[in-house]
């Protein structure tokens with residue numbers, strides 16, 4: 117192995133891939149049944165970057181040569197940068213050797229487009245196939261599909277990969293037209309539709325025949341860049357909701373635009389990465405997927421932006437004071453989940469524990485409820501509760517005053533707040 | 535009410551045997567003490583618990599009728615972690631389970647149930663950290679070796695994960711603090727103790743490492759540095775995810 121050459125390639129091709137934020141390696145249940153190497157289960161973060169993001173997969177491009185010229189992308193054709201390309205075998209060797217040392221959960225492979233979509237996609241599929249069939253590799257594989265790739269290749273990709281993603285890149289077609297003139301939203305939607313159907317079909321077959329092959333068992337996901345184009349949160353979240361509903365996506369990732377190029381279609385180079393906004397979008401996304409919120413309750417035409425100062429759940433609560441206070445000892449799980457300061461786990465604990473006796477503030481605190489927020493919205497087995505008739509705005513001010521730093525400086529991307 | 539001190543050997547069986555004594559003598563208030571008893575004050579009620587397999591098994595059997603299989607695993611994990619002074623809470627949990635007419639596992643209003651669930655969370659977190667932070671280095675004979683220093687004694691809880699994941703390579707995970715390791719020989723795992731002082735310092739045994747080992751370590755460090763996005767730097771978050779005490783065994787942080 118030419119160490120120097122490989123190192124250089126790795127540096128270039130990891131650097132170019134890092135702006136794709138999805139890192140999840142969970143949702144697959146691939147077992148190690150052939151006494152081979154690896155399995156894919158809950159997805160482990162093996163390390164964290166200095167900016168606090170999870171490092172779970174070897175995330176690289178096969179090449180950063182590209183025939184397209186998307187304005188927001190470092191790899192675009194007209195950008196004067198160093199180019200490199202891995203061979204199929206090099207990617208396979210790196211993956212296996214990193215995996216054996218417990219550095220990673222698997223591979224996330226993407227690529228610039230060289231020659232044409234199918235030619236590129238075929239190489240990506242070949243890496244996955246080689247790992248699975250020649251190396252008995254059962255670790256996680258995420259392939260990013262190339263827009264415009266044929267159904268046959270998408271099908272083959274699904275047979276070897278755990279997850280496939282087609283990046284929408286921009287929340288709207290207009291945004292895409294502006295910044296990625298070579299791309300066409302149909303080229304992204306078509307493979308997403310193909311994958312949706314294939315995933316449904318295979319999972320039905322799997323129910324009938326245990327031996328039926330797996331097809332992208334961790335489903336499909338997509339990514340949108342936010343802050344590069346002027347779409348507001350209302351547009352972004354409705355678009356996400358549309359794709360969750362119509363394409364059965366597992367995840368939508370929101371990537372705060374990191375200025376990489378000077379171009380008058382884009383925010384200036386010194387613009388800050390919209391990290392707080394990105395964080396709020398993820399929180400809103402969680403509310404839609406796990407907390408039973410409808411997208412319209414979070415953003416709508418009257419409320420097109422997420423509040424950057426407070427999380428969207430608290431935002432909803434102070435706009436809907438008529439829904440509170442919630443009685444901890446009686447209310448449905450669905451309502452308890454809507455209380456600021458109570459997370460999924462604490463909500464479940466509350467519902468289990470109250471069968472044994474009435475719960476008071478002390479109990480709630482022990483179950484991990486953040487009383488600092490929850491106290492304005494609930495009653496429990498205690499005579500002490502918020503008696504003042506506070507408006508939503510009062511509450512917001514009180515909460516902000518007691519937890520200033522946490523709210524304003526919070527910049528997590530993969531989070532478990534609430 | 536009189537306080538009784540139970541002296542036991544600190545093992546899980548010993549703890550179960552102590553539960554047996556509680557019921558055999560109808561004890562109310564109890565304290566646990568591990569090992570020898572030196573204080574011979576006259577008024578102390580002291581019972582020396584004999585660790586007895588049959589008694590322990592009886593207690594366990596009774597427990598199984600009241601607590602789910604998972605609940606028992608959780609108790610065991612909480613004990614195994616060896617956090618000083620916590621066995622008394624496990625004993626409290628078991629007594630509560632025995633004395634209650636219904637299954638109490640989800641009674642998070644009870645202090646023992648809450649404490650056990652906290653302990654389990656601490657142990658699980660350490661287990662997950664180890665699953666993430668183990669860094670194998672390949673030795674000349676092909677074995678993949680990793681040294682670790684977990685906060686709690688979680689090695690026994692790691693076996694299943696590593697055995698199913700790395701079924702086709704020989705590996706060893708060695709707990710440097712507690713001076714024992716787990717070795718997998720492609721078929722089974724076994725606990726090993728050895729004078730391993732040399733391997734504790736990753737760089738002192740370069741000769742024992744496979745040829746490509748340093749190349750991949752180097753590539754991994756490079757990769758780790760290239761995926762960083764400088765404009766998003768957030769050291770506080772970084773250190774919260776990887777506390778500094780783990781750094782010395784992490785290839786990318788050495």
Ligand code: SF4
Pocket residue numbers: 182183184185186189190191192193227228229296
């Ligand atoms: S096609 Fe992909 S790699 Fe090529 S310029 Fe556009 S975003 Fe970048």
